[in-house]
Amino acid sequence: MAKKLRFALVASCALTVCAPGGGAAQTAANTSATTQARSRAEAIVAKMTRDEKIALVHGLFPPMAEGKTDNELIPSAGHIDGIPRLGVPLVRETDASLGVANQVEQRKGDVATALPSGLATAASFDPDIARAGGAMIGSEARAKRFNVMLGGGVNLTRDPWNGRNFEYLGEDPLLAGTMAGAHIAGIQSNRIVSTVKHFALNSQETGRMVLDARIGEDALRESDLLAFQIAIEKGRPGSVMCAYNKINGDWACENAHLLTDVLRDDWDYRGWVMSDWGAVHSTVKAANAGLDQESGQELDKRIYFGPPLEQAVESGAVSEARLDQMVVRYLTGLIETGAYDTPAPKTAQKIDYAAHAKVAERAAEAGIVLLKNIGDLLPLDGVRKIAVIGGHADKGVLSGGGSSQVRSVGGAPIEIPLASGAASSFARITYHASSPLRALRQAMPNAQITWVDQQDVEGAKKAAREADVAIVFAVQWATEAQDVESLSLPYHQDALISAVAEAQPKTAVVLETGGPVLMPWIEKVPAVVEAWYPGQRGGQAIAGILTGRVNPSGHLPITFPKSPSQAPRPEPVGLDRLNSLEAQAAANPADASDYQLQSFPVDYVEGSDVGYRWYEKTEATPLFPFGHGLSYTRFTYGDAKAMGGKSLTVSFDVTNSGGRAGADVAQVYVKRAGSDMPMRLAGFRRVMLKPGETKRVTVTAEPRVLAEYDHNMPGWRIAGGDYRVAIAHDAADRDLMVEATLDPMTMKP
Template sequence: MKFKLPKRIAFHVSATAVMLAMITAPLNVMAADSSSDRPWMNKSLSADQRTELLLKEMTLDEKIDFVTGKVNNYYGFYNNGNDRLGIPALQMADGPAGVRIANPDVQDKKSTALPAPIALAATWDTKAASEYGGLIGNEAWNTTHNVVLGPGMDIARFPWGERNFESLGEDPLLQSKMAVDYIKGIQKSPVIATAKHFILNNQETQRFTIDAQASERALQEIYLRPFDAAVNEADIGAAMCSFNQVDGIPACQSAAMMNDILKKQMGFKGFVMSDYGANMSTVESANAGLDLETPGEPFGKWGKNLLTAVQDGKVSEERLNDMVSRMLDQMFAKGLFDKPAQNKQIPAAEHGETARELAEEGMVLLKNDNAQLPLKAGSLKSIAVIGPDADNSSAAGGGSSLVNPTYTVSPLEGIKKRAGKNVTVQYEAGTDPIQAGDILPGPSAVPSDLLTTSADSDENGLHAEYWTNTSLEGTPSLERTDKQVDTNYGFYNYEGFNASSPKVQSTPTTFNGKMSARWTGAISAPSTGDYTLTLTSLGSGKLYLDDKLLIDNQGTSMSTTKAQVNLKAGEKHTVKIEYRTDSPQQERNGYGMQVRFGWEAPDHAVDANMQKAIDLAKKSDVAVVVTRTYDSEGNTDTSTLDLPNNQDTLIRKVAEVNPHTIVVNMSGRPVQMNTWDKDVKGIVQAWFAGQEQGNAIARVLFGDVNPSGKLPVTFPVDENTTPVTDEAQFPGKDGVSKYNDDIYVGYKGYDKAGLEVEYPFGYGLSYTTFDYRNLKVQAKNNNGSHGKGNNKKANGEPNVQVDLNLRNTGKVTGSEVVQVYAGKLPGVESASKNLAGFAKVELKPGKQQRVSIQLDPKAFSYWDEKQDKWVTPSGKVAVYVGSSSRDVKLQGSVTLP
């Protein structure tokens, strides 16, 4: 299907997002030729030499064309190759959770859907990261792509971030270690990896305009660290600058960020591309260090404009040559000239197995009371599988990273298969399916089985009428039955953004901009009591009950209005909801319909669908409740950590009737668990687990796999108990987000504020147990021998190592992640714990291993803003070893000179 984005939305599609179905233009590659007329094709020359030879042959027009990206409304983003000179086109595939193919002529647009990057981070295993990246690089090259837009290296600054599922966690060291091997894995193939998004791209709310302001120390110690590692340890080929501003300057025209920090301080030799449509200038961005403009309305500023700027001397030809050279050098160095991308069928079964293994390793066992897990099929007769999308194989993060999988396995399928023929496995949804509307704030949507299309109808849902004007005038352009009023259109109503909710009916994109809607029908309460009906909307909304105006929500900004009513069980009341996209924010930003008809019910009120799930749980030996969130790239972050669409209530009600209730949570971010944590026996954080999600979940539940994942982010008690609770921090005031949590990001902030958490950073249980003993902390001198006088490397960095004994004291083979934290630095404002190193160790029952971990020098240093460099203070620093940031098993210290 071809479509054109609405005028105000077109430029909002990020290069990571590429709503236009990303793929590739023709390769335009001539056969390798080392003859005298193309000496740059001589493979015996260095990449620099080949680049220099080719650059001399390029005309001014060819250089301009080369650095100006192109877009085809169907095939996506690329830059032009050059037939005359044999330059291949850069053909880009979205990432970072797999290769997003948009060309229907390439393997039916299917590739391996890997677990979300946050699940990879939960493995704490750099070998897994290498395998993950290696699969992506291989599939990119074999599906006609030579550039992957990943990994995502944006720190998960706060727990409710809608794009946290693409992140590698909240800690810069963990993220750096995982990203380095991920990148190396990609670039084993003739494919360029792209570090994104540079820099301070940490929220979706106002992400196209927000001005992110962080101290230089926070920038250097937290947010730049993964990018520095990608440059200096992984030789990454490309970086992508972001939409947001940094200190009042758009990131893609910030010379301080691109030239001074990325290219000079870090020594980045690759090229910087803009996020999709994020380049807002010609001269400013070119001179600030942008090397490749990706297209997007209305900000396409290069092409003829850049040519004129060079001819007028506003952008030097030397700068243009630098842009071209950076791109060509990486293309030569990474093999793009010599090994053109191809269309070779990827091995679905083999790569699916890899996806499953990665998913299994990243799953985190959060709770296991009375050894409820692993399940034993031989002693079970029945299992209730419950949850709105437990039968859905497509639970994944939405947006640019959503992959069209080669095949899928739902949790229900996986559990049925693993349980075997002698165990009865039955399914009930319990609640309505999860969808993009669930990102909106406010109470959960009214369940569909409480609604009917009219007072005398038995059809569930409300009768909906849609107009393409904001006045509900004329003949409706669309009429249908909507199960719930829980919608979030505009940015989310495109291919790739709604595909993770296949149970929800699609809506024509004509309603993504200006529109109005009316829903009519009836509501009946499941039991008598006081109910709170709510209307959450951006844009004005009115709720009528029995023809009386109950709620009038102005909706100039996203808000929720409530009204309490007393309803009698089974008694029908007519409902009418009228909605318009008339908020100034919608007009300015092109947002579509955002509205939810919600409720807050008394505890005894249970709708019919939920009652079916409760009844099934009551008669089953074990109840497995599979929950999920809707996480997606978009234009807003959720504001709550509650499970959406009444799932919290579902868990509590099921646990009341079945003492053997297990929750499997599929999300890309933390969720609030304290309202039901104590009621259930087991919790598995499964993340978005990729196309083999069902088999991976089943193998963990039944003990075929001993869970070894550890949390890469802190799970807070609730959204009000985090280091980022001030409006100035998020979403920001007057378009400015103040990073005044400073260096205290994630667990460091929770510790500083003394906040209770539900599950700490680094936490994760196992089906076995481990014993830590005999800690030794030592400093080494420059030649690697031990010494007291000089414990710094030649470059002045601390050189600290810890050794300890780790023993498996349980009955099954398992892996433990040994975590080492440096304590507070002497005489310097610093965190009480700072991750300094880790190692994942697998041990058989009863076996012991001496574990040695070289610690990160920066854990014993800080960025001195006056000296503009890393400085190591003198004095004694505590060293903590444990199984999470709040579970210290051993403690030692090291003295810095």
């Protein structure tokens, strides 16, 4: 790589906390700790044989690795033997971001606490919520003898139908990076490793193993890579996981530009890069590009970092120094997080599941979004007769499928195997045993609450007419490995909602979805609640919101479109090809292996204008904008002032002008005056206020959001001049505007 010019680093600021890691002193301390960890790792590697080094750069997939190690194989995601003579610990890896996963009950009877979906946590706009959830699931991982947790998904939501949207943290790089960093830090507070994933542009599941994501360098830096950069700065994960897909022609796990130029040279990342499971395609190219470890080797076409790597080192195709570097980075990640010196326990430890359930419930409460509430239908104050309809609300709450699936405490009252599809081998439609119906009855003992299954439309209409209020629960299941083919609710639920709303004008809809859905019935329904996949205490959290025990405070981390045509792509790219191949394979089962999806391009025409920026750029009005969220009280902003110069600081009053205590999420959006660039979220603050209370809030804008990336420098460039600032309730709110003048400035990549 050509030598790059360097520019003075401007401290990165988000909210009122400036500089990556919390300030210059903290950054220096972090650098010192990393340097010490690397020096120690180098000393350990110097004592290793080549065989020992090779053994550490490829890991087993336990379900397929019987007999390949003398150590116990816990059915899980990954296993790497240690080197006892040098004190290198055995590593056991578990999925994922929402809890200690046990997808299809490989470990019989093993349960764990299930957090709400990533989108639910992101909807809280509260890094403390993200950190608390990470700390809780990380403690359970350690107690279950794992020391690497494959959590920390930060891929931006570019398309509303992505099957893994529910795992991630929304469409904005500042929000996603901030929340991911807090979550990672929480996990690693248990002296285990957290990963950040999937690096990069794993933005759809259709053809995820073969697609080629195409985007310009500047746009990529300003969007997805900025989210990763912020997450790494704030969370300091021990490992980065590269993705399945290609980026601009090269596989993510052998993409030298991403793994070396960006991650190592520009961001000075010192931990190790692990592959996703089944994402390695070569030995020499991958190793020299910057991949340090082949994960779950049995899922690759061959074991690339075993004997083939040893042969490559012997021939000089991969240098001995590069092999040493791979192992040093692996050990550095383990040492710096504490996983090296605090090995996982040899026997399972006791877990306080009751205390952990409260963490999950608090996260669900903070992330549930009140989308609509005409006539203050909610909360259900004084309501005596309620009809609860659909969504299996009598049994539990829905969860998303795939590697993040947690078998939660209390079990799975509903679990439906998949008969076909890419996810059928490791995903089931699963509900957590947290019944909203039961929770409502406990919360409202004096109310008459009836229940009707979603299949009984006539019974639902009758129950709704006879009740004071009807509540329809609607679900949309999403999973890793396949995208949602339609944004419409499945199982004829749109028709059910319309029928109930016609029978009972006072109808509320509670959505349990993996992302945005269309709402053709929206004008008929006065109240809508987005509960996401609310985790193992979701029923109690939903009941708390509906009854008013909890004042809703969630805000959308993702735009809800009015129609699929508003999105940059109206359906998954490559879905038509996949469906055609699956049809051919079904018609010719003997030759099914011949029908394989070939690599195809996905052009990200929106560039860095992801999500709400795309809607502003195209002048499209969504159903609900990014940042939207209502409360049972009312918040107003005033006395706004902006100060410019070398940084942008915005101060304003937030007042609770209603009658209930509640939390508001004040958002600051910025753009350069005269620019045709859409406004960008540059800062946010969650504020708790009593009725009538006013607090002065100060937000310092993240400078890279104010800047444009210039690959010719290379680096970030803030153009001097006037900037327009919106203090807003959501991305479409422009009622309170101020201006400030900024000095021109450059920053390193």
